[in-house]
Amino acid sequence: MNNLLVFFTFSLLVCLSHAIEVDFCVADRSLPRGSQGYACRDPATLTTDDFVYTGFRGGRTITNVPGNNVTLAFVDQFPALNGLGISMARLDFGVGGVIPVHSHRRSEVIIVSRGSIIAGFIDTNNTAYYRRLEVEDVMIFPQAILHFQVNVGTTPATAFVSLNGANPSIQFTMNSLFGGNLPADITQQITLLSNAEVMRMKRAFGTA
The missing domain is CATH 1.10.10 (Arc Repressor Mutant, subunit A)
Structure with a gap:
C-alpha cells in the first residue's frame, strides 16, 4: 500500500503541476499572499527538510460530531507546494464518520487506504454520482462541485486526497x-x- 501511495502522489505531481519559471518557490509566509500565491524564500536558506512533510504520520484522535479528523497539506502547512498547483489531505473517519457536503475551487482525487467509504458528488443538474469505495479504489471530484464521504464500514477508515491547487480552499x-x-x-x-x-x-x- 505504501508503494501505491508513493506512485499516486508522484503521478499527480507530474500531471497536475503548473509551469513556473524557477525550479521551485517555497512560500515566504512572513509576507502577504498574493493572487498567485506567496513570494519565494531565498533558495540559499532552504534545506531538504523544506521539501518534506511528515504531518500524515501516526494515528488520529477523533472527537468532533461528524466523526472525522482532517489533516491538511496545503501551502500554509507545507510551504514547498507554493506555485506547484497541488496539495493533499489525509481524511480519517471514525465508525459512521462523515466529511459533510463541501466544495473546493479545485478538482480532487481520493484514494482509500483503510476501511470502506461511500464517496460522491452532486453536479449542477442535481444528479448524484456516488460509489462504495474499498481499499485502493480511486474517485475524482470535479472542480467546485459539492461532494462528500461517509464511512460505511464497521471499522475506522482512512483516505488521502490530492487537489490541483496549492490553496484549494474548503467551503x-x-x-x-x-x-x-x-x-x-x-x-x-x-x-x-x-x-x-x-x-x-x-x-x-x-x-x-
Missing part, C-alpha cells in the same frame, strides 16, 4: 449557512426551513 455548505454571520431570517428564507429549525442549526454550529 462546507452547512457551516456557510448556519455557522457564519448570515442573519437567521435570511437563512430561513433561502433554505425554506422554519425559524425553529434554523435556530437549532445555528446553535449546533455555535452562532446562536
Whole structure:
C-alpha cells in the first residue's frame, strides 16, 4: 500500500503541476499572499527538510460530531507546494464518520487506504454520482462541485486526497449557512426551513 501511495502522489505531481519559471518557490509566509500565491524564500536558506512533510504520520484522535479528523497539506502547512498547483489531505473517519457536503475551487482525487467509504458528488443538474469505495479504489471530484464521504464500514477508515491547487480552499455548505454571520431570517428564507429549525442549526454550529 505504501508503494501505491508513493506512485499516486508522484503521478499527480507530474500531471497536475503548473509551469513556473524557477525550479521551485517555497512560500515566504512572513509576507502577504498574493493572487498567485506567496513570494519565494531565498533558495540559499532552504534545506531538504523544506521539501518534506511528515504531518500524515501516526494515528488520529477523533472527537468532533461528524466523526472525522482532517489533516491538511496545503501551502500554509507545507510551504514547498507554493506555485506547484497541488496539495493533499489525509481524511480519517471514525465508525459512521462523515466529511459533510463541501466544495473546493479545485478538482480532487481520493484514494482509500483503510476501511470502506461511500464517496460522491452532486453536479449542477442535481444528479448524484456516488460509489462504495474499498481499499485502493480511486474517485475524482470535479472542480467546485459539492461532494462528500461517509464511512460505511464497521471499522475506522482512512483516505488521502490530492487537489490541483496549492490553496484549494474548503467551503462546507452547512457551516456557510448556519455557522457564519448570515442573519437567521435570511437563512430561513433561502433554505425554506422554519425559524425553529434554523435556530437549532445555528446553535449546533455555535452562532446562536
